[in-house]
Amino acid sequence: MSARLQDIIRPEIAALSAYAVPDARGLIKLDAMENPYPLPESLRDPWLAVLKDLALNRYPDPRAPELASMLRESMGIPSEAGLVLGNGSDELIQMLALAVARPGGKILAVEPSFVMYRLIARFAGLDYLGIPLKADDFALDLEAVLAAIERERPLIVYLAYPNNPSGNRFAAEDLVQIIESAPGLVVIDEAYAPFTDASFLGLVGDWDNLLVLRTLSKMGLAGIRLGYLVGPAAWIAEIDKVRLPYNINVLSQATASFALRHKSVFDEQARLIREERQRLYQGLKQLPGLQPYPSEANFILVRVSPSQADRFFARLYDAGILVKNLDGTHPLLADCLRITVGTPEENARVLQALAGLL
């Protein structure tokens, strides 16, 4: 007799759909917070020269020593802190879950925020608690978070700083209170660090339960999948035990090291994106009926008129622009679209298409 799906697959997995990514071929892709600028032409040959010498027949060095020291130096990681690399920061969220998972174990995050905190908790059989942000401006409800921490004793608290999808940055002093009250780990997810001026990275070590999660995706290297987690060495050593032996492939290691040697190129791209964010925000604000939220990241959350999100999404799609329609994904995101900041031309196309609709 053959195995039956419902006897083997856990019910909470059977109830999920696989993570779907829309087909963006031929469209201006503003749905996934990518950097719109490719590797500059002048760096292509030097990069290929690096790749040419790689040994593809050998497993990668699991310690990735060159990349690790480049990251430490170029990102300002405190010298005594531990560092572990992941295949994107997604994989590090998964490693954290694997390291702590036990029956009844809890993960806490605010909502709406990055969906993988909830999904990965579920994959690992952990309970997930989502504490709503404030409805009018997506600010942290500090009292509610502290009360939930006290009541539920979560193993891990996740806070995205700045937050996705709202784009705001929570008050640093609130995060400090959370770190000081939490009985478990607090992971500050700084995926959008290139687009803001505040960071907890330099404070790693000041509290024994603070970890900072970063990624190279948003800075312009989403294709190579490289995330990194920084924290007190003793914690990182434990997380490292659940890492798959060769999780960062040779192409990604070499490409990331190469890119960090040319980090000023990416810093300049981030500066342009920040400038464009301001222009896109002002442009959206001037369109009647649209409510853009201020952003410290490389995307802008926009609320459109009630029940109009599908129409706006479709209109942009017809104009060749793919954004993210968040309507229906969370009560606080009713009528909301999230638009990644693109090149000046792409952003002008967005504003033009929206103006045509109003």
Ligand code: PMP
């Ligand atoms: N954290 C946050 C807050 C994000 O928004 C994202 C991507 N959307 C990630 C982590 C994952 O990034 P990656 O896996 O590409 O490193």
